[in-house]
Structures are given as structure tokens and as C-alpha cells.
Amino acid sequence: TPPQQIRNFCIIAHIDHGKSTLADRMLQITEVVQPRDMRAQYLDRMDIERERGITIKSQAVRMPWALGEGKEQESFILNMIDTPGHVDFTYEVSRSLAACEGAVLLVDAAQGIEAQTLANLYLAMENDLTIIPVLNKIDLPAAQPEKYAEEIAGLIGCEPEDVLKVSGKTGEGVAELLDVIVEQVPAPEGDADAPARAMIFDSVYDTYRGVVTYVRVVDGQLSPREKIQMMSTGATHELLEIGVISPEPKPTKGLGVGETGYLITGVKDVRQSKVGDTVTAQNRPAEEPIGGYKDPAPMVFSGLYPIDGSDYPVLRDALDKLKLNDAALVYEPETSVALGFGFRVGFLGMLHLEIVRERLEREFNLELISTMPNVVYTVTMEDGAEIVVTNPSEFPAGKVRSITEPVVKATILAPSEFIGSIMELCQSRRGTLGGMDYLSEERVEMRYTLPLAEIVFDFFDHLKSRTKGYASFEYSEAGHQEADLVKVDILLQGDQVDAFSSVVHKDKAYAYGVEMAGKLKELIPRQQFEVPIQAAVGSRIIARETIRAIRKDVLSKCYGGDISRKRKLLEKQKEGKKRMKMVGTVEIPQEAFIAALSQD
Ligand code: GTP
Numbered sequence: 353t354p355p356q357q358i359r360n361f362c363i364i365a366h367i368d369h370g371k372s373t374l375a376d377r378m379l380q381i382t383e384v385v386q387p388r389d390m391r392a393q394y395l396d397r398m399d400i401e402r403e404r405g406i407t408i409k410s411q412a413v414r415m416p417w418a419l420g421e422g423k424e425q426e427s428f429i430l431n432m433i434d435t436p437g438h439v440d441f442t443y444e445v446s447r448s449l450a451a452c453e454g455a456v457l458l459v460d461a462a463q464g465i466e467a468q469t470l471a472n473l474y475l476a477m478e479n480d481l482t483i484i485p486v487l488n489k490i491d492l493p494a495a496q497p498e499k500y501a502e503e504i505a506g507l508i509g510c511e512p513e514d515v516l517k518v519s520g521k522t523g524e525g526v527a528e529l530l531d532v533i534v535e536q537v538p539a540p541e542g543d544a545d546a547p548a549r550a551m552i553f554d555s556v557y558d559t560y561r562g563v564v565t566y567v568r569v570v571d572g573q574l575s576p577r578e579k580i581q582m583m584s585t586g587a588t589h590e591l592l593e594i595g596v597i598s599p600e601p602k603p604t605k606g607l608g609v610g611e612t613g614y615l616i617t618g619v620k621d622v623r624q625s626k627v628g629d630t631v632t633a634q635n636r637p638a639e640e641p642i643g644g645y646k647d648p649a650p651m652v653f654s655g656l657y658p659i660d661g662s663d664y665p666v667l668r669d670a671l672d673k674l675k676l677n678d679a680a681l682v683y684e685p686e687t688s689v690a691l692g693f694g695f696r697v698g699f700l701g702m703l704h705l706e707i708v709r710e711r712l713e714r715e716f717n718l719e720l721i722s723t724m725p726n727v728v729y730t731v732t733m734e735d736g737a738e739i740v741v742t743n744p745s746e747f748p749a750g751k752v753r754s755i756t757e758p759v760v761k762a763t764i765l766a767p768s769e770f771i772g773s774i775m776e777l778c779q780s781r782r783g784t785l786g787g788m789d790y791l792s793e794e795r796v797e798m799r800y801t802l803p804l805a806e807i808v809f810d811f812f813d814h815l816k817s818r819t820k821g822y823a824s825f826e827y828s829e830a831g832h833q834e835a836d837l838v839k840v841d842i843l844l845q846g847d848q849v850d851a852f853s854s855v856v857h858k859d860k861a862y863a864y865g866v867e868m869a870g871k872l873k874e875l876i877p878r879q880q881f882e883v884p885i886q887a888a889v890g891s892r893i894i895a896r897e898t899i900r901a902i903r904k905d906v907l908s909k910c911y912g913g914d915i916s917r918k919r920k921l922l923e924k925q926k927e928g929k930k931r932m933k934m935v936g937t938v939e940i941p942q943e944a945f946i947a948a949l950s951q952d
Pocket of ligand 1: 365366367368369370371372373374488489490491492518519520521522
């Protein structure tokens with residue numbers, strides 16, 4: 353297809369504003385999916401995605417669309433590139449935006465714009481995409497299209513009348529939207545005679561076909577059977593198949609300038625086909641890769657341990673398998689005094705962590721304990737040595753010159769009545785206010801710089817409860833800053849329990865110590881001797897609790913001499929011991945670990 357007849361676009365929307373429903377309707381109206389094959393959310397394939405209603409992986413779908421009536425009908429190819437909607441996957445979002453010339457800004461007409469949408473809108477604007485503002489769900493009785501059209505117009509600098517109004521549910525306005533996409537989104541530009549350059553905006557592992565790589569061709573062209581080269585690594589592969597998705601994969605004779613589609617090379621590991629990388633032809637390679645490539649950097653680490661120690665090999669194999677379709681997943685073996693053999697695993701964020709954990713438990717039947725998640729710290733020692741800490745228990749002792757932690761730029765959108773309450777929350781999380789703008793009289797956008805460690809776990813829950821659920825929140829990485837951090841250790845009878853060590857801000861160390869010691873006192877059963885629980889910073893004890901001793905004599909319950917009953921009891925007690933972990937001389941039931949490590 354000549355580039356003049358191609359339009360590449362994506363849909364930017366907040367979760368639940370109806371992106372998948374609209375995408376389904378477009379597939380139907382363009383007759384890419386026949387009505388009898390239609391099922392809700394055609395594009396979300398993974399089960400977990402469907403259950404959670406979130407889109408993790410992006411894909412490109414090709415749809416034909418004709419403009420005008422009768423003879424002067426002109427046909428076009430629309431490529432819809434699906435963008436993931438969650439903060440953990442910002443880099444993937446940025447790459448799918450880079451594959452487009454236009455973006456549909458989809459806003460729920462009963463909700464208005466949300467922080468997530470705003471962040472992605474700014475990203476789209478930075479990438480010079482043409483923005484098509486659309487209000488969705490106009491069929492809802494609660495829709496206020498006029499009000500929100502004003503808000504959007506103010507934000508992107510257009511007239512309120514220019515904001516399209518559609519319903520993904522009824523299909524109203526969707527055909528008009530497709531016309532507007534053809535009319536307003538620029539055709540792709542590129543040099544058809546130049547050496548081939550295609551950008552990878554997604555790659556997924558398929559059990560039968562190996563890695564399926566989604567690309568957008570910028571220059572030249574790619575053809576089946578030719579040798580391609582990955583520009584970041586120089587690795588070469590044979591192009592076994594190349595094609596388009598419409599809505600199932602269809603092999604083609606190649607992809608040219610401006611086209612999007614998929615490649616199959618037979619590689620088995622998504623790390624060999626990295627999002628953001630440039631694909632070129634081996635016999636005539638391009639000189640410069642397409643800009644913007646970044647290696648995925650894990651932001652949050654957690655220890656994963658099998659509850660049943662003998663499951664360790666199963667966990668290792670499971671991680672090896674998951675890694676094939678998750679380039680951002682990193683892990684290495686780790687041992688814990690308290691938890692045994694496991695892995696320290698790096699994630700893009702908390703959602704990524706939850707997804708991986710859920711897949712390990714569901715697809716591999718594993719029962720896991722995960723330790724308290726932490727961010728990555730860089731510690732500079734007095735002698736200049738730099739130590740990167742991904743596990744709090746490895747936080748160095750000795751003379752520390754400085755410590756840095758990752759920070760993020762956060763955007764919060766909320767009704768203006770909650771400004772005070774939000775400021776209070778952000779302050780308690782060591783945030784600094786960067787700026788504030790009113791979107792309308794009632795709605796305000798607040799910009800904060802916050803330490804990642806302070807927001808990654810429960811910030812959004814607190815924000816929601818303080819704003820009656822009206823606030824939305826989004827963040828992106830913003831480098832590192834120095835911080836006054838200390839490691840708090842938890843000791844049982846003087847022995848450090850590594851799984852409970854945590855790096856916290858100096859001002860919060862005491863509160864953390866008291867809370868952890870209190871929690872453990874509740875959770876650890878009394879032993880035959882007294883057990884002191886201490887929280888310590890270095891050698892300084894900052895909190896202490898004591899579990900009083902009991903004399904546990906199971907046999908005292910058996911009067912008389914019923915030997916078989918006694919034996920049974922002793923055996924039962926032995927069974928119970930299996931699920932106990934020994935820390936020094938203290939027995940801790942598995943459940944206590946799980947309960948103490950779970951966040952509430
Ligand atoms: P994520 O995949 O989580 O990002 O959500 P999404 O933006 O794709 O939203 P989805 O299409 O799943 O729609 C969210 C909810 O809104 C669903 O319950 C839809 O049935 C409903 N919905 C979507 N479009 C419309 C619409 O035009 N009108 C009405 N009344 N409901 C809609």
C-alpha cells in the first residue's frame with residue numbers, strides 16, 4: 353500500500369473509558385471482524401488481561417476504510433496500534449506512540465479527563481502526533497458532553513465543537529470518527545529507497561511460533577526470507593514470515609514505508625527482539641537506528657520464595673519460561689536465612705509484580721512468599737566505592753558518604769476541594785510540589801516530585817480514600833535524588849531476620865521498627881523461652897517487644913497411659929514443625945512470615 357493511503361493511529365484513554373469497546377466497534381464497522389465472530393474485547397488476548405480488564409500488550413490491527421460515496425470512493429488502510437494503559441508500561445506506551453502519526457484522545461463523557469490520559473496525551477504531543485479529541489459513552493444518561501468538551505478544548509487548544517462525540521456501545525459516531533482519522537492524521541513519510549529501518553513496538557512469545565515481533569516500517573522495505581539484523585545487538589535472523597494482523601495474522605509479500613505488521617524469525621526469547629530496537633536488512637544495513645531505544649529497567653525488587661522448599665526447581669523453570677515473553681523481568685538466585693532458597697526478582701512496578709506472581713501461582717501451581725518490595729538504592733561509601741542495593745539486607749554497613757533513591761514526577765488530577773488533603777498526603781510522603789493548574793473551576797492538576805519508594809506501594813489507595821475516589825494519579829521516572837536513608841533490621845533473640853530488613857527514611861525508621869516489632873509479637877507463637885523482638889538501626893536498638901515464655905507440654909493433655917494416643921500427638925506435632933522455619937533458636941510458622949510481609 354502506498355504511504356499516502358495509510359493512517360497509523362492509537363487510542364489514548366484512561367482505564368474503563370471504553371477503549372476496547374470502541375476498538376471492537378471499529379473492527380465491526382470496517383468489517384474486519386464478521387458479526388458472528390465478534391466477542392467482547394477481541395483484542396485483549398491474555399486471560400489475565402481479560403479478567404482484570406487491562407491491556408498489557410499492544411498490537412496493531414489493519415482495517416480498510418473508504419472515504420466518500422459511490423465513484424469517487426477512495427480506499428485507505430487504517431492501522432490501529434493498541435497502547436498499554438498502565439504506568440508500569442510507560443516505555444511500551446512511548447514506543448507504540450512513536451509508531452503512529454495520530455492519536456484518538458478518548459474521554460468518558462461522564463467522567464472527564466484523568467491523570468493517566470493526560471500523561472499519555474503529553475507524550476503524544478511531544479511525539480508530534482495529531483490529536484483527535486473524542487468524548488465516548490454519550491449514550492449514558494450521566495454524560496455531560498458539553499462540559500467536558502470545554503475542558504478538553506481548553507487543554508489541547510481546539511474549539512469545543514471540534515470534539516467528536518461517540519458511543520462505542522451503540523456505534524453512534526464511530527464511522528464519522530474513522531472519516532476524521534483519514535482526513536486529519538498525516539500519512540506516514542519515509543524513504544522507500546533507503547536501507548530498511550523498522551521500529552519494534554512490541555514483541556510477544558507464542559508457544560507455537562516463537563517470538564512474534566510487531567514493527568512499524570520507517571524506511572525501505574522488509575521481505576520474507578531475507579536476513580534481518582537487530583541494530584542494538586547486531587544479531588541476525590532469517591525472516592521466516594512477515595505479515596499483517598487483520599484481525600488474525602496474515603502473511604504478506606513484505607512490509608513497506610509506513611506499514612505496520614508482524615515478523616517471525618523463530619527466535620524463542622523476547623530479549624532477542626527488544627521493544628524500541630531497530631530492525632534492518634543484513635545485506636544493506638541502515639547506518640543509524642531509529643531514536644529512542646532504551647533497555648527496560650526494573651524499578652521494584654522483591655524476593656520470591658516457594659512456601660514448600662522442594663518447589664524451588666519448579667520456580668526456577670517457571671521464571672525461565674516467563675522470561676521468554678517478558679523482556680523486563682530480571683531475577684537471580686538468593687538465599688534467605690528465614691525463607692530458604694528463592695529469587696530476587698526485578699519488576700517495572702507493582703502491577704508488573706502482581707501479574708508475574710499471579711502467573712507463577714496460576715500457570716505453574718506454585719505457592720509463593722514475596723518479601724516486602726523495595727526500590728533500588730545507590731550507596732556511595734566514604735572511600736568512593738559505589739554499591740547498588742536491590743536487597744535491603746545487603747545494604748552496606750560502615751561509613752556511608754551518600755545514598756540516592758529513584759524519584760518520579762507525578763501528576764494528580766482531582767476536584768479542587770481536595771487540594772489541602774492531597775498536599776498533606778504528598779508532604780507526608782516527602783513530596784515537593786512542582787506546580788498546579790486549574791483545568792476548570794472545579795478540577796485541578798497538581799504536579800509533584802516524589803520518591804518512588806513512597807508511592808509505589810499504597811500511595812494511590814491513600815489518595816483515593818482522601819478524595820472519595822475522585823483523584824487520578826500518574827507518574828513517570830525522573831532520575832535519582834540524595835536522601836537520608838537508613839536500614840532497619842529486625843532481630844529475634846539477637847539474630848537478624850533478613851526478610852524483614854527494610855530501607856526507610858531516617859524520620860520513619862522509628863515508626864517502621866515499632867510497627868514491625870508489634871506485628872511480629874502478635875504473629876509469632878510463644879516459645880519455651882522468652883523471645884525478645886528488636887528493631888535496630890546499625891547497633892542502635894530503636895524498638896523492643898517481648899514474647900513471654902510458655903512451657904508447652906503436649907502430653908499433659910493425655911491422662912493415663914494411652915500410648916497410641918500419645919504417639920499420635922507427638923507425630924502431629926512433628927507435622928506442624930515442618931511448616932515452621934527456624935531462625936536461630938526461634939520457630940516461626942510460615943503463616944507469620946506471610947502475614948508480616950503482606951502490606952495492609
Ligand atoms: P481497559 O482495557 O481497562 O483500559 O478499559 P477500556 O478503556 O478498554 O474500557 P472497556 O472498553 O473495557 O469499557 C469499560 C466499561 O465501559 C465496560 O463496562 C463497557 O461496557 C463500558 N462502555 C464502553 N463504551 C461504552 C459506551 O459507549 N457507552 C456505555 N454506556 N458504556 C460503555
